[in-house]
Amino acid sequence: MNIGEIARRAGVSRSTVSYALTGRRPVSAETRQRIQAVIDELGYRPNAAARALKEGRTRTLGLVIPPASARLTDMQLGFVASVVEAAAQADLDVLLSPSGGDHDRSFERLISGNRVDGVILMEIRLEDERVTRLHREGLPFVTIGHTAHPHGTCWVDVDYGTLVARCVHHLADLGHRGIALLNRSTELIAAGYGPAHRAQAAFAEAIHQRGLTGVDLPCADDPAAGEEWFEQLRDRHPGVTAITTINEAALPGLQRGIERLDVAVPREMSIAGVAARHWAEGFRPQLTAADVPTLEMGAHAVALLLERIATPTAPPRHLLLTPPISLRDSTGPARTT
Amino acid sequence: MNIGEIARRAGVSRSTVSYALTGRRPVSAETRQRIQAVIDELGYRPNAAARALKEGRTRTLGLVIPPASARLTDMQLGFVASVVEAAAQADLDVLLSPSGGDHDRSFERLISGNRVDGVILMEIRLEDERVTRLHREGLPFVTIGHTAHPHGTCWVDVDYGTLVARCVHHLADLGHRGIALLNRSTELIAAGYGPAHRAQAAFAEAIHQRGLTGVDLPCADDPAAGEEWFEQLRDRHPGVTAITTINEAALPGLQRGIERLDVAVPREMSIAGVAARHWAEGFRPQLTAADVPTLEMGAHAVALLLERIATPTAPPRHLLLTPPISLRDSTGPARTT
DNA sequence: TTGTAGGCGTTATCAC
DNA sequence: GTGATAACGCCTACAA
Numbered sequence: 001m002n003i004g005e006i007a008r009r010a011g012v013s014r015s016t017v018s019y020a021l022t023g024r025r026p027v028s029a030e031t032r033q034r035i036q037a038v039i040d041e042l043g044y045r046p047n048a049a050a051r052a053l054k055e056g057r058t059r060t061l062g063l064v065i066p067p068a069s070a071r072l073t074d075m076q077l078g079f080v081a082s083v084v085e086a087a088a089q090a091d092l093d094v095l096l097s098p099s100g101g102d103h104d105r106s107f108e109r110l111i112s113g114n115r116v117d118g119v120i121l122m123e124i125r126l127e128d129e130r131v132t133r134l135h136r137e138g139l140p141f142v143t144i145g146h147t148a149h150p151h152g153t154c155w156v157d158v159d160y161g162t163l164v165a166r167c168v169h170h171l172a173d174l175g176h177r178g179i180a181l182l183n184r185s186t187e188l189i190a191a192g193y194g195p196a197h198r199a200q201a202a203f204a205e206a207i208h209q210r211g212l213t214g215v216d217l218p219c220a221d222d223p224a225a226g227e228e229w230f231e232q233l234r235d236r237h238p239g240v241t242a243i244t245t246i247n248e249a250a251l252p253g254l255q256r257g258i259e260r261l262d263v264a265v266p267r268e269m270s271i272a273g274v275a276a277r278h279w280a281e282g283f284r285p286q287l288t289a290a291d292v293p294t295l296e297m298g299a300h301a302v303a304l305l306l307e308r309i310a311t312p313t314a315p316p317r318h319l320l321l322t323p324p325i326s327l328r329d330s331t332g333p334a335r336t337t
Numbered sequence: 338m339n340i341g342e343i344a345r346r347a348g349v350s351r352s353t354v355s356y357a358l359t360g361r362r363p364v365s366a367e368t369r370q371r372i373q374a375v376i377d378e379l380g381y382r383p384n385a386a387a388r389a390l391k392e393g394r395t396r397t398l399g400l401v402i403p404p405a406s407a408r409l410t411d412m413q414l415g416f417v418a419s420v421v422e423a424a425a426q427a428d429l430d431v432l433l434s435p436s437g438g439d440h441d442r443s444f445e446r447l448i449s450g451n452r453v454d455g456v457i458l459m460e461i462r463l464e465d466e467r468v469t470r471l472h473r474e475g476l477p478f479v480t481i482g483h484t485a486h487p488h489g490t491c492w493v494d495v496d497y498g499t500l501v502a503r504c505v506h507h508l509a510d511l512g513h514r515g516i517a518l519l520n521r522s523t524e525l526i527a528a529g530y531g532p533a534h535r536a537q538a539a540f541a542e543a544i545h546q547r548g549l550t551g552v553d554l555p556c557a558d559d560p561a562a563g564e565e566w567f568e569q570l571r572d573r574h575p576g577v578t579a580i581t582t583i584n585e586a587a588l589p590g591l592q593r594g595i596e597r598l599d600v601a602v603p604r605e606m607s608i609a610g611v612a613a614r615h616w617a618e619g620f621r622p623q624l625t626a627a628d629v630p631t632l633e634m635g636a637h638a639v640a641l642l643l644e645r646i647a648t649p650t651a652p653p654r655h656l657l658l659t660p661p662i663s664l665r666d667s668t669g670p671a672r673t674t
Numbered sequence: 675t676t677g678t679a680g681g682c683g684t685t686a687t688c689a690c
Numbered sequence: 691g692t693g694a695t696a697a698c699g700c701c702t703a704c705a706a
């Protein structure tokens with residue numbers, strides 16, 4: 001079914017059908033109705049490829065997600081959902097590319113065949129080949145997270161540094177003197193994953209400012225690792241009375257470890273961190289944490305990308321969110337033994 | 338950058354470039370190399386829209402996921418990941434459509450503008466408008482899950498009925514006389530969600546066969562509901578000594594409820610169910626469960642869809658998986674009080 | 675208010 | 691072994 005067939009059946013020319021559809025030039029009510037009737041009857045919709053070819057745009061956004069091998073965290077899933085949702089609202093489709101590196105076939109297909117009008121990149125590294133690649137290609141893009149050179153690109157991010165610092169200060173205010181940072185995995189840190197590095201730096205800085213003892217320990221992004229992490233912490237750093245976490249995926253394990261070793265929260269151990277709200281509220285006791293607004297971030301990313309597509313020459317804009325830390329039940333005064 | 342420009346620079350015609358690229362007709366080694374050199378230099382890739390227009394296929398699959406508002410379960414996420422992965426392996430892209438109903442704009446865009454060569458549908462209802470719609474459109478599709486009329490369509494599913502029955506029999510063999518079914522949500526059941534209905538029927542049947550007392554209770558798909566579910570169970574059905582679950586998302590809550598009420602598993606309460614392996618192994622004690630092979634199912638769905646695209650007239654094929662129940666640590670003999 | 679015609683970038687048929 | 695050319699379905703000047 002194509003526009004020519006509709007035109008034939010409605011007894012008009014193809015252009016009239018096209019104009020009736022787009023409304024870009026007036027069409028008499030009578031012919032418009034006749035055309036619409038035929039369209040409804042045959043269930044016609046313009047061919048997307050032809051339209052894309054003609055208009056030079058695809059009405060499709062690319063979303064680059066971590067490879068399938070890596071299990072998506074709840075937060076990442078939140079981004080995907082919110083991006084897809086926001087795109088759908090703008091009548092845009094989303095093409096998925098599961099890719100880590102630069103030379104991934106699916107990534108290359110996505111960006112270099114004019115398949116999409118713009119790209120949203122998740123899980124950015126401090127030095128990220130894909131960003132360079134996209135720059136070279138001249139394709140509009142927005143990243144969730146930012147690189148070490150943030151000024152040339154459009155991005156949306158959470159200010160992990162400030163949030164971790166606030167957590168440390170909050171805990172210090174409560175009298176804690178030994179605080180541990182439950183960081184992301186060693187591999188991620190080695191790969192130059194920004195949030196982990198920024199959290200590390202801010203943690204060290206805040207610990208230093210308050211004259212505290214800090215323990216910065218990485219942890220793989222899964223429950224089992226979280227459980228082990230807590231055991232090791234209790235074992236090797238008995239002086240620690242509070243934890244700052246940015247590792248959402250390790251929370252269930254942390255919880256199990258706490259229960260297994262029968263540690264009372266917050267009486268014996270305070271915890272404050274950064275997590276999706278859903279995760280923080282699922283923790284027992286509920287976690288004092290900065291709730292990462294994934295929904296909002298995905299929507300912002302799409303909005304920024306649309307701006308960028310509309311005016312690629314405009315200076316890149318950023319959005320660094322510092323969500324408030326919601327006081328829940330996992331932090332309390334340090335025991336004064 | 339287009340094929341004409343490449344042709345010009347390589348000093349050949351456009352068709353030669355095209356043939357050098359596709360290999361559909363012999364090109365002398367010398368010219369092929371010259372062309373390749375130009376292509377590499379300029380980083381040319383054929384325009385996807387033009388190719389789709391000419392070839393009449395998009396090399397893209399559509400994946401219809403539950404709307405973003407509904408939080409994806411781990412199992413659903415597993416399907417998405419495996420479908421995307423399998424598609425990438427076949428050099429196909431995946432277009433996402435978050436849609437529940439039939440009249441969703443994004444769903445309509447997906448299926449009626451020739452945007453995709455085929456569609457994979459998740460979260461099928463027993464009576465599903467979208468299936469009807471796809472049939473009418475004549476677009477090849479495969480569903481994960483199946484409708485009440487399974488013979489006309491291609492699908493991949495887990496045999497919830499058999500698995501639930503096996504769980505019941507396993508528990509009955511261990512001497513349990515009162516068994517509860519931790520089902521999916523009331524809304525899902527009301528909406529005609531197949532797995533919930535089939536589990537229900539098989540549960541009732543097995544309970545009857547073994548002359549047991551069965552309690553079939555729905556539960557919303559989230560941890561909080563799981564916790565409440567368990568409390569109510571203990572409260573109202575003290576005779577129940579075993580649980581069969583098909584509600585993965587409620588597991589963390591079930592776990593919390595068990596811990597809070599200080600119930601020993603499996604000494605006081607046995608649990609067997611259906612869940613992603615990841616989830617079952619994360620449970621404490623590890624859950625005796627049929628591990629839903631999401632990875633395999635996604636790959637199968639893609640394979641079936643590709644078959645269907647290649648030969649749309651072939652009789653539809655199905656795949657009903659009955660993964661073995663892995664004995665772990667959550668089931669044991671009923672207490673003989 | 676409506677129709678005609680050209681071109682978007684490919685691939686494939688036909689001719690050489 | 692290679693080149694010209696006609697489609698694919700749509701949109702949009704330009705013409706009437």
